Amino acid sequence: MTTRLPPRLSARPPETVVRRLRALSALSDVEQALLRGVGDRRSSHAAGDLLADVGALEARPRFIFSGWACRQRILPDGRRQIFSFLLPGDSISIVGRSHRELCAVVALTNVETGDARGVVEAADSGRAPGLAQALAALEAQEQTLLLDHVVRLGRQTAYERMAHLLLEFQRRLQLAGVGDDRRFPLPLTQEVMGDALGLSIVHVNRTLQQLRRDGLLELRYGVAILLQPERLAEIADARPAAPGAPAVAPAGRDGLEDSARA
Amino acid sequence: MTTRLPPRLSARPPETVVRRLRALSALSDVEQALLRGVGDRRSSHAAGDLLADVGALEARPRFIFSGWACRQRILPDGRRQIFSFLLPGDSISIVGRSHRELCAVVALTNVETGDARGVVEAADSGRAPGLAQALAALEAQEQTLLLDHVVRLGRQTAYERMAHLLLEFQRRLQLAGVGDDRRFPLPLTQEVMGDALGLSIVHVNRTLQQLRRDGLLELRYGVAILLQPERLAEIADARPAAPGAPAVAPAGRDGLEDSARA
DNA sequence: CGCTTCTTTGACGAGCCTCAAACTGAGTGG
């Protein structure tokens, strides 16, 4: 369950968070120090742990240092829908901090978090405008990711959804200082990916196989390698094929049928 | 394009908004008066008009008095995804007011709106705690609706999605004082519903026919009547069939296959 | 080394999409 990551793919705990927020807003030295202080109050959670419950009013704001989590809802008949993934550098219960969590937050791997109450209070008090702006940007980013997810589920094929999700992971992790522009740790089971993308386990597997066969993806030992990120982006964003490729007349979208010809 | 509503299904402009917010938080007389003042600065928009653009920083907060709108995104290849519907009593650019609109807001029918800047300023200033709480609750409600939408798209069949959406409309409109517990105006084309539910026009039509054949829905002249709201709720929420019906062993979910037997 | 969890593959069927065309109703203009 726990990931075995090549050491070079990971980053030191509080730096991940600092890095993320600095990319969103200029932070004063005081603000950065405050942020690093989050590393002092750490807690560990095992894979499967509930990090925040639905309607938890008292939910403590936290940052994730390492590990993956997700927001999810379980339907009465057992079906699960994952709304978003929480990666190193992400926050829990900070976004929309005026109201309670609207869904459960569950650890997908072992997770290390830090208490962010101090940071949130500083931002709310007006003493740390840079932090406040960074947290607001974090909120906007999350909302954007959720909208992307809706588009994936509503208007994309399995192949496109997977390409989109893999790119999202690569980009987000790189921002957090994990992985590079092609490689990143991917400690998810295919069931989890299916519950996020609205697909069955079997179809997730077949879609991944297809990506492999198309020379777009390598996936071993919990590490993913995007072999042709640009090509993946074309697929994910429903854009016409690359200029090098023979032009398809009406901007045909690329799906499984494209690669099935090969 | 414009709806022809039986008069008794509609409500007077600013009262819709007052009614909505009073359901969310106790409002003082001053706050209610402030809210009614929104009715003084009205504007009208034709069906198809862009009410707020993506990334519009200066977007003015507004309330919708009458008509329907939606948040949407258009993909590069022309596919459209609708994120949410905005009904009488709903707000534009109020939710997440710290950051810009993340998607386009488009009028689906003729729409009447009122300027809400005064209300938002009063809430932010701390002078109107009741309003502030109501706006926060409004924000939470919208987020919940968006999550419901994700579940629909990711984990429900066409039949379930449609049942869920119809119930959402009925409940929201009733809160706004439009329609009753069975009837409500539904001024959407099947194409629009398809773009929201991630379905093709043809399949939307077939799903509606199925609901009609199952005695669950009547839909004429832009007015929908839910003939068995409880039954629809069971279908939409993926719950086992009603107690009266013969029990299905493993909480089987009801879809088209259920009614196909009839 | 057996257990469990996860991945992989095959076979089959159902849900949903695409193409195509007929039908309806509301304008619009001769």
Add this chain to the structure above:
DNA sequence: CCACTCAGTTTGAGGCTCGTCAAAGAAGCG
């Protein structure tokens, strides 16, 4: 008043995508 048009709805036929059922490999773990 009657074509004619245009947008929307409805229906049929056929096929691709994806889900379900089933079972056989891997891989981690006690």
